[in-house]
Amino acid sequence: MLKINAERLWQSLMEMAKVGATTKGGVRRLALTSEDAAGRALFAAWCRDAGLTLSVDRVGNLFARRAGSETGAAAVASGSHLDTQPEGGRFDGVYGVLATLEVVRTLNDAGIVTRKPIEIAVWTNEEGARFTPAMLGSAAFTGVMPLETALAAHDADGVTVDDALHASGYQGERAVPGEPFDAYFEAHIEQGPVLEEAGVPVGVVTGGQAIRWLDVRVTGRAAHAGTTPMQYRKDALFGSAEMASELEAIAADFFPQGLATIGEWHIHNASRNTIAGELMFTVDLRNPSDAAIDEMEASVRTRFEATAARRGLTIDITQHWVSPSTPFDPACIEAVQSAVNELGYVNQRIVSGAGHDAIHLAKHCPTAMIFIPCVDGLSHNEAEDALPEDVARGADVLLHAMLARAGRA
C-alpha cells in the first residue's frame, strides 16, 4: 500500500523549525511578521519544486494547487497554519501543512493523477497570538467573519492585518470568502494527552466540542479580617470556593465528556487582612453535545445561585461566549476511517478539544481531521514534540483519505 516518505516529511518539518527557531528548541513565527513571511517563502519554494501553482487571497491565506484531470472540479484541500505562539513548538499547524505537501510529493513520485485538483491551504493568523481572534484567515475565507473586520484587526502595536499583509507581501487577489472546496482535511497534533495515554497513534476526529464561557460575579461585604466575627461575614471568597467545588462536581456528573475550568479569579481590592467583598471568576465549559452543555450551564446556575442565597451573597452569571458543537462531515470522517483501517493503524474516534481552522471550514464544505499524539500532551510550548512514526502514520492516513476523495484519474 502506498505510503508517504517519512524521512522527507521529517526533514521538511525540521527545516521549517529553523525559521524563527528559539534557543529552547521551540519556534517563534508570529502571524505576518518577517519570520512568518520567511516560513511561507520556504514553503512556497518547496511547492514550486513540486510543480504546484500558488495563489494568495485577500487575507493572505496561501494556496498551492496540484491540477486534476477533470476540468472545473472543486479541489480536495488540506492544510493548517505556519504561524506559531510566541513560545511555540515545531508541530502545531506546520504539521498539517507539510503533511499535505508530503502527500503531493508522494503522488508526484508515484505518478498518480487525481480527477479532482488538490490544494494545500496555509491559513493566516490561526494562533491569535498577534491578531485577535484566533483562526482569523479561515474565518474570513469561510464567511464567518467579514473581510473588513479581519483586515481591521490590529496587534498590540496598532498594526492592522491589512498593514501587515502589505508589509509582508501577502496581500493577495483571490476573493474572500472563497469558493467552497470539494472537501477539507486537516492533520494536527492532538494538543492533549488522550491518544498518548491510550497508546493510540491515530485519532479519527468527529468534530469540535461546544464551548461556553461564563463570567461569575459574587458580591458579599468587604470587612476587617481581625474585627469581624465569622457569623457576621459575607465572604465572597469562601462562597466562590464552594462554587468552584460545585463546578468540579458538575464536571464529574458529565464525565468523561464534560470539562469545566476556572482560569481567572480576581478579588476586587484584594488585601491580606480584608474579607473579600467582591470576586469575579470565569467558567469554561466544554462538551461535544450542545444539549449536554446546556444542562451543564443550567446546573451551574442552579447550584451557584443556591449557594449564594444560602450565604447571603449576591451573584451575577453572564454568558461571555457561546460556541456550538461542530460535527464533521460523515463522508469525510468515513474517508479518514477507511484510510486508517486499510493502513491497519490502531486508531480511535476523538473530539477536538481545541479550536482549529477545520472548525470554520466545516461550516463551508465537507470537513474532517486527523490527530496524532504529541509527547506528554504538551502544546503551545517550546518543548512540544511528536514521534517520527506518529508523524508518518498521520500523513499516510491523510494521503489515502485525500486520494479516495480526489479519485484516481
Add this chain to the structure above:
Amino acid sequence: MLKINAERLWQSLMEMAKVGATTKGGVRRLALTSEDAAGRALFAAWCRDAGLTLSVDRVGNLFARRAGSETGAAAVASGSHLDTQPEGGRFDGVYGVLATLEVVRTLNDAGIVTRKPIEIAVWTNEEGARFTPAMLGSAAFTGVMPLETALAAHDADGVTVDDALHASGYQGERAVPGEPFDAYFEAHIEQGPVLEEAGVPVGVVTGGQAIRWLDVRVTGRAAHAGTTPMQYRKDALFGSAEMASELEAIAADFFPQGLATIGEWHIHNASRNTIAGELMFTVDLRNPSDAAIDEMEASVRTRFEATAARRGLTIDITQHWVSPSTPFDPACIEAVQSAVNELGYVNQRIVSGAGHDAIHLAKHCPTAMIFIPCVDGLSHNEAEDALPEDVARGADVLLHAMLARAGRA
C-alpha cells in the same frame, strides 16, 4: 456621679473632622502632612486653653501633660492618634485623643487635682497609610522598633519620617524610647460589629488577639482547558478551592474565637481557557489564645497537605508574619470594669481584633482599652459613624478609670 460634658466632646470631634474633611463626610489626614499638622495644631491650642504642658518626642509623638500633686510620679496616660486612612472617618483614633482631652477638661471644671500627672498621647503614623508599618510612633516609643528604623521609614514618594517631621515642625526633643507611664488607657471605636449587634454600649477590652499570616503556594500543571480530560488534570484552582473550604471548616472548629480569612488569591499566568498550574493565596488566622492559634495553623497544614497529596499537587506553606496575643494588665482592665460598673452602663468583655497603639504600650506599661460601638461595624471608611450617647459613655468610663488610677490628691 461625675460625667464628662457630652456636648463639648461631640463639638470637639466635629470641629476636628473639618481638618482634612472630604466631600463624602470623611476625613483625609495622612500622617505628618499639612492636614495632620493642622489637626495637631488645633489639638495643641485646645490643650493650652486647658492649661496643659506640651512636649514632642523624637518621632513626633505629641504629649499634653496635666500636673499631679505628687512630685516625680509617672503619669497616667491615655490617647490614640490623629492621622487617618486616605478615605478615613471622623472617629478612628481621634476619639481616643479627644475623649482624653474631655477627661482633662472635666477634671478642670470640677477642680479635681490628681496625685499622679495625666498625659494625653497623640501617636505618630498609627494608620500605616502613609508610612509602613502602622503604629510606628508607639512602636518607637515603647522600644518595639529602633528609632533609626522609624525615622528611615519612607512614603511612596521616598519622603522619610525624619524629613516629614522636619517639614511639619514635629521633630521633638523628648527621648525615644520613652519612660514607661504609670498606666496607659485608650478609648476607641470597636471597628467591628460585635457591640452593636449585642446592643452593648461599652466593651471592656481584655487584650489583643494573636495573628498569624501564612502564604500558601499550590502547584499543579497548567494545561489546555479544551484538550485535557478531567482525569489527567492537576488543577491548582480546584485544589485551592477545596483548601479554602477546609479553612472555613477550621474556623468553625474554633468558633467563635478563631477567625480565618483568605484575602489574596493569584493564579500564575491566569487565562480563561488554561487550567491553573500555580496559585498563591494568603491565610489570615486570629485567635485570642496563642495555644489555639498554634492548633489552627497545625490543622491548616495537616488538611491542606493531605488535600494536595490526594490531588497530586505540591504545596508550600510559609509563615509570613507571627504576632502573639497581647493580654492587657489585670489591674487596668479592672479599673475600666469598676468604672463601667459604677456608671451602670451595660458592658461586656471583648478582645481587640485590630491593631492599636495600646498593643505596643501593653509591652511597656500596664495598659487597657475601652471600646464603643461604631455604626454597622464600619471603619476605615468615610461613612464611619458613632452614636453621641456611646461617645459620651466611653469617655465617662475613661474618666473614672483614669481618675481611679491617678488618685485624688
